[in-house]
Amino acid sequence: MQKKQLARAAFIAFAATALTGAGYLAGTRHATSADPASFATTLAATPAATSATTPTTGDKTDPKTGRKVLYWHDPMVPNQHFDKPGKSPFMDMQLEPVFADDASASGVKIDSGLQQNLGIRYATARRQEVAEGFDAVATTRFDESRADVVQSRVTGYIDRLYADAPMQRIAKGAPIASLFVPDWLAPQEEYLALKRSGMDSSMLDAARARMRAMSIPDGVVANLDRTGKAQTHVVLTSPETGVVSELNVRDGAMVTPGQTLAKIAGLSTLWLIVEIPESLALTVQPGMTVDAAFAGDPSERFKGRIREILPGISTGSRTLQARLAIDNAAFKLTPGMLMRVRVGAQKPVSRLLVPSEAVITTGKRTVVIVRNGDGRLQPVNVTVGKETGAQIEVLSGLADGDQVVASGQFLIDSEASLKSVLPRLASSANAGSSAPASAPATTGASQTYETTGRIEKVTAEDITFSHQPVPALGWGKMTMAFGKPSPAAFPDARPGDVVHFAFRQTDSGYQLTTVEPMGGAK
Structure with missing residues (x-):
């Protein structure tokens, strides 16, 4: 009787265990059929992460913020998703949550503390009245409209030349040359004789007119009346402060009426040739x-x-x-x-201006990073016009009052690429749009990477390696799971094998392309 009771108890315990296992398998099958991508993502986790993170039911919520969490990930390996927080198996850091509202919104949101560490500055697009203009170069030249010439009106001889050479600076009224005019002696002596003989004023006036006709300056005639001595030398002076641009005579040279002795170029005004x-x-x-x-x-x-x-x-x-x-x-x-x-320009025009440093020119397009009303950042294609000092005109793509990133754009682009939210600036995205959260980087979408490692675990979905560095991706040594193209792929792969393997990045993570034994001991 006692033996029958023991057998019955054992049968009941076995049945309970079997029902529990059947329920678990049914639940797993249901989850796989309902969301195969999520299931594959969970299987892609490394052994350390898989053992620490078991599937959960219901919504995941961040206890600090109360926001709904889609999954946790390491920003350095964004395609590996985890269903619980914890320490990253790849880096010495904690996993970061990816929130549902972050994934659905356009652009990327960067923590304010990180923005401060990156040195990010913002500027506001403003419409301003600016003069239509441009920068150019110019050279100064002599003002030819103010050039003066020093000429001789009589026949004479240069008995002293004060100007030594062309391009010599000279002040207004400074002597240029002393001219001896022998023809001036006779009319002056005649005038003095008429004056001493007491001739009437009409004769004296006629003598003065004759001297003026012979180009005797009025100053010489006045000095003749005052001193009673004839003067045969006249000093020619500079009419303007400037330089002697031309000097055509030398000491002792004979000059004739109308001959140019020197040319004076003034410096008080200059021509500017733009x-x-x-x-x-x-x-x-x-x-x-x-x-x-x-x-x-x-x-x-x-x-x-x-x-x-x-x-x-x-x-x-x-x-x-x-x-x-x-x-x-x-x-x-x-x-x-x-x-x-x-x-x-003569009249100012209205322009929408942003700092020139806020504009990124990729060669195919011109981009600025705009901060939306909710604080998210996203790239926007713009058309630029003329530069005005440190600012540049934006013809299309922005509105008055939009906030743009004025510094640290490449750091934002790197941060966003790690989060797989903001599209690379070299992609062909439309203005104002952002790539899906799972979009891979353009530069690595079809590239194949190679390294060596030791197989730690083999499942139907992936193979986990403890591999050597991958310099092309900036990875160091780490343990990581790589997806298999099919469950039957690489049938000879066994835990403990040392292999050379190649992989590429896909929408669902890093997928193996080849796994070749290296003959290493298990």
Whole structure:
């Protein structure tokens, strides 16, 4: 009787165990058929993670924030998903949660502390009234409209030359040459004789008229009346402060009426010749403002307005020349100086501007990273116009008041790529759109990587290796599971084998392509 009771108890315990196992298998089969991708993802975890994380039912919630969690992952290996928090099997760090609202929203959200560590700065797109203009270079030249010539009106001889050579600086009223005029002696002596003889005023007036006709200066005639001595030398002086641009005589030379002895170029005003690129030739008009600065003293500004556009385009530099006069009363500038100029329009225009450093040019498109109202970051394709100082015009893609990232864009792109949320800037995504969370990086989607390792575990879905570094991916030594293309693939792979294997990245993680034995001991 007692034996029958023991047998009955054993049968009941065995039946309970069998029912529990059947229920577990049925639940597993149901979960696999309902969500095969999620099931495959769970199987892709490493042995350490699998043993520490068992499937759970119901919604997963972060205890700190109360937000719904899709899964946990290591940001350095984003395609490996875990259903519980814990320490990463790949790196010495804790797994990070991926929230449901983060995965569904466009863009990527980066923690404020991390943004501060990355040195991220923001700027606001603003519509401003700016002058239509451009930067150019210019050179200073003599103002030919203010050039003076020193000529001889009589026949004489140079008995002293004060100006030694061309391009010599000279002040206004400074002597240039002393001229001996022998023909002046006779009319002066005649005038003095008439004056001493008491001739009437009409005769004296006639004598003065004759001296003026012979180009005797009024100052010489006045000195003749005062001293009673004839004067045969006259000193020619500079009419303007500047330089002797031409000197055509030497000491002792004979000069004739109308001969140019010297040419004086003034320095109180200079011409500024602006070199305008050929592409902007049709936009330049007289009256446009010019703000010029010399590299030797950037604090000193010289301003003016374009007076005229010179005809013709230089065949060497392909530039059009515009000319204006600038004030040089302080004589700080000399001809031939190179100036940086800003040519502005007569009337300002409204432009949408952002800092130039906020714009990323990839070669195929121009992108800025925009911060949405919820704090998420996403790339937006823009069309840019002309630069205005440190800012650049945005023709399309942004609106007034949008916030853009002004620094740290490449760090944001790296952070987002690790999270697999923000598409790479080199992808062909439309403006304002973001890639799905599971989208792999473009550069690694079809590339194959190789390394060696020891097989730790083999299942129908994956093989776990303790492998050597993979420099192409920046990986060090680690233990990691790689998916199999099919359950029957690599039938000869056994735990303990040392193999050489190759893999590539797919939508569901890293998948093996070859596994070859290396003859290592188990």
